[in-house]
Amino acid sequence: MISFIQRLEDLTAEAPLAPAVTCAGDTMSRVELLKAGYNLAVYLHKHGVREDDMVTVAVPNSIDFFIAYIAAWRLGATPQPISSRLPQRELDAIIELANSSAVIGVEEGSVANRVCVPTGFRAPDAEASHLPYVLSKAWKAPTSGGSTGRPKLIVSGDPAALDPEAPLPLMMQKGGCLVMPGPLYHNGPAVWSCQAWLNGLHVVLLPRFDATGTLEAIQKYKGTVLYMVPTMMKRITRLPEEERLSFDLSSLQVVWHLAEPCPEWLKQEWIDWLGAERIFELYAGTEGQTATVITGQEWLTHRGSVGKTVPGTVKITDEDGAELPAREMGEVWMRSLRETPTYKYVGAVARTLEGGWESLGDMGYLDTEGYLYLGDRAADMILSGGANIYPAEIESVIQEHPAIKSCAVIGFPDEDKGNVIHAIVEADPAEISEADLKTFLGERLVIYKVPRTFEYVDFALRDDAGKVRRSALRAERLPK
Numbered sequence: 169m170i171s172f173i174q175r176l177e178d179l180t181a182e183a184p185l186a187p188a189v190t191c192a193g194d195t196m197s198r199v200e201l202l203k204a205g206y207n208l209a210v211y212l213h214k215h216g217v218r219e220d221d222m223v224t225v226a227v228p229n230s231i232d233f234f235i236a237y238i239a240a241w242r243l244g245a246t247p248q249p250i251s252s253r254l255p256q257r258e259l260d261a262i263i264e265l266a267n268s269s270a271v272i273g274v275e276e277g278s279v280a281n282r283v284c285v286p287t288g289f290r291a292p293d294a295e296a297s298h299l300p301y302v303l304s305k306a307w308k309a310p311t312s313g314g315s316t317g318r319p320k321l322i323v324s325g326d327p328a329a330l331d332p333e334a335p336l337p338l339m340m341q342k343g344g345c346l347v348m349p350g351p352l353y354h355n356g357p358a359v360w361s362c363q364a365w366l367n368g369l370h371v372v373l374l375p376r377f378d379a380t381g382t383l384e385a386i387q388k389y390k391g392t393v394l395y396m397v398p399t400m401m402k403r404i405t406r407l408p409e410e411e412r413l414s415f416d417l418s419s420l421q422v423v424w425h426l427a428e429p430c431p432e433w434l435k436q437e438w439i440d441w442l443g444a445e446r447i448f449e450l451y452a453g454t455e456g457q458t459a460t461v462i463t464g465q466e467w468l469t470h471r472g473s474v475g476k477t478v479p480g481t482v483k484i485t486d487e488d489g490a491e492l493p494a495r496e497m498g499e500v501w502m503r504s505l506r507e508t509p510t511y512k513y514v515g516a517v518a519r520t521l522e523g524g525w526e527s528l529g530d531m532g533y534l535d536t537e538g539y540l541y542l543g544d545r546a547a548d549m550i551l552s553g554g555a556n557i558y559p560a561e562i563e564s565v566i567q568e569h570p571a572i573k574s575c576a577v578i579g580f581p582d583e584d585k586g587n588v589i590h591a592i593v594e595a596d597p598a599e600i601s602e603a604d605l606k607t608f609l610g611e612r613l614v615i616y617k618v619p620r621t622f623e624y625v626d627f628a629l630r631d632d633a634g635k636v637r638r639s640a641l642r643a644e645r646l647p648k
Contacts, residue, residue, distance in 0.1 A: 171303050172241050172328040172366055176202055179368050188365060189231050190389065191373040196231050204231075204290060205238025209299060211291035212239055212270050215283040219244035219302045222266040222309060225353075226259065226273035227287050228252045229375050233352045234365065236272040236285075241328045244302030245269075248309040248321065249353040252287070253614050262311055262319050265515050304328035308362075309514075310355045310454055312556060320516035322355075322454045325509040336367050339422040339448065344392035345370040347385045349377040349400060354554070355454040356427055360395045369393070379403040383415040390419040397554035398430040399585050405437050417442065426450045427554040428586050429542060432471055439464050449474055451542065453528045455518075456510040457502040458482065460540050473539040479505050482540055484533055489521055492533070497543050500532045501525040548638045550579035552587045557617055559638060565612045566591060571600035574629040577619065578642040591619035592641060594629055 170178075176198070179186075184199035196204070217223060223240040225247050227233050233249070240247040248266050250259070252273050263271060263279060270283035278284055307328035309321045336342065338360060346364035348371060350357030365371050372389045374381055377400055385391060404412065423438065423446055430449065439447050444464030451474035452459035458480025462473055483491050484498040492498045503524045504510050519527045531543040550557040559577035566575045573594040579587035593605070600608075602622045609618045630636045 169329045170332055171301070172307065172330065173238070173301065175330060175332065175366055176238065178332075182368075186368075187370045189234050189371045189373060191229065191231050192375050194231065196234075201231070201234060202238060203293075204235045206242060206296040207291035207294050208235055208239035208285070208289075209242035210294035210296050212245075212283060212285075213243055213299060215270070217243055217245055217269045217283060220305060221245040221269040222248045224263055224266060224268040224271045225249045226252050226254070226271060228273075229352055229373050230287070231373075232272070232287055232289075233373075234361075234371075237362070239272075241304050241307070242296065242299060244300075244304050246304055246306045246309050246323070248311070249358055250311055251351070251353045251614055255612050255614065257612060258319075258614065262321075265319060266309065266321055308355075308358065310353070310358065312454060318515060318561070321514035323512050323514060324456070325506075325511050330366060337363050338393070338424065340364060340367055340369055340393055341421065342368060344421070345372060345389050345419075346393045346395070347372045347374075347382060347389065347391035348395050349374040349382045349385075350395055350397065350554070351376075354427070356397075356554075357395060360393075360424065364393065377403075379407050380411065383407075383412065383417070386417050386420055387415045392419055392421045394420060394423045396423055396425040397427040398425060398434060399428070399553045401425060401430070401434055401438060402584055405434065405441075420446060422446055422448055424448050424450060426452070428551040435467065439468070444468055451475065451540065453502075454511070455526070455528065457504040457526050462539070466539075470535070470537075470539045473535070473541050475540065476538050477502075477540075481505070482534065483525065485521070494536045495533055497531060497533045499527055500530040500540070500542070501527050548578075550577075550587050550589060552579065552582075552589065553585040553616065555616055557589060562589065562591070562609075562613065562617055562619065565609060566593060566605070568612070569600060569605065569608055571595050574636075576629045576636045576638055576641050578638050578645075580621075580642075580645070588621070589617070589619040590621045590623065590645075592623045592625055592629060594625055594627065597624050 180198040180202050185197045187195050188198045188201045189196055223245045225236045237247045250262055271279050272285045273287045274284050275286050276284045305327050306324045309323040311319050346369050348357055348361050352358050361371050372385050447464035449462050450459055458477045460475040460477050462475030481503045483501050485491055486498050533541050548559050562577045563575050566572055575593045577591050580590050582588040
């Protein structure tokens with residue numbers, strides 16, 4: 169095993185001028201990127217960042233993300249990515265939970281008692297040889313909301329190290345190019361991008377998803393690996409056929425899709441377009457206990473499945489924890505085959521069963537061949553555009569407004585995003601208009617968590633115990 173830093177130094181020595189990362193037409197070579205990261209490491213060290221610290225990374229999709237990761241790893245710290253669009257209160261809550269010593273992507277002085285580094289900042293040239301080489305004990309610590317709506321950190325159980333002799337992961341090939349249209353503060357895009365970068369692939373990053381721009385990037389940079397979520401897949405298929413088919417995608421070897429359920433019709437369209445041999449699906453949590461993978465060819469004979477575990481094991485249980493036979497829907501439990509934990513929570517407690525089993529709250533069943541099929545979520549989490557959205561978090565913010573008596577947040581099916589957020593509020597519209605409520609929430613929530621639609625009711629949405637039946641409310645509002 170060698171450290172990520174050693175790996176990046178080796179890649180730089182091997183081909184210093186090879187492109188490392190491209191974003192919005194700007195490219196940094198391996199040597200330029202490593203130097204920028206080391207300069208930032210010296211700057212952060214000078215301002216007090218040390219081994220085992222958390223470094224919150226709140227930058228939009230940009231080369232700055234990779235510079236920040238190099239700096240954190242060079243100091244033995246852990247990069248902790250979050251959205252660059254978080255309201256100050258949500259940002260402060262996560263920084264407090266992480267106890268970060270530095271925040272990359274915020275204006276100087278905007279977070280008290282933390283080193284603040286603005287987006288686009290380039291630390292002055294500095295010699296980094298005086299910095300000790302220390303290994304980050306956790307290579308990443310992304311955030312996630314919980315069923316309570318409070319943020320939690322999912323701290324990796326793996327250090328910032330890899331086996332240089334191991335085969336390349338995720339169907340990547342040496343000398344290839346990853347096209348990444350997803351937001352790097354989400355775990356999937358960050359993992360794919362870091363694995364590509366650390367294995368010598370050219371990472372082509374889009375500032376934000378754009379259907380035409382994604383195809384243009386594949387053609388221009390001869391992309392070999394593409395990361396998708398179904399919302400992106402839908403938007404690409406909606407391009408005029410003449411435009412979509414005008415791009416040369418012959419370099420593309422594999423399309424990975426994950427993060428949200430993919431409709432069968434949409435997956436079939438991509439298989440018909442690019443060929444089953446290029447389409448791969450992965451199901452896993454940020455926690456990484458195990459994962460399932462299914463190829464396009466397998467999917468054609470197991471339609472709707474997310475595949476078999478590789479590695480690890482899965483079982484399905486009823487509400488009492490008793491294991492269910494094949495084809496019976498229940499809660500999905502996963503168990504890692506590792507002797508060491510794959511993660512640890514900060515700010516939450518794992519849902520477990522005796523024997524090392526853990527659940528992320530998903531429902532599903534196994535067929536007789538061991539292929540997993542997912543059903544509805546056991547919890548009330550809403551998947552919208554590949555993002556996990558927790559109703560309790562939004563409800564707690566809505567409830568802060570004095571005109572709101574009670575509220576419930578549910579998801580409505582949406583052809584584009586998978587689901588859109590709908591808020592039901594017990595309130596008088598004369599006291600708080602929809603426009604005012606949206607403004608109120610926009611000051612407290614990141615934009616994709618602000619409900620798309622609102623419904624006013626004149627009855628209590630919670631019982632005396634404070635419980636709300638979101639599934640029943642949703643069922644009542646969907647077409648029969």
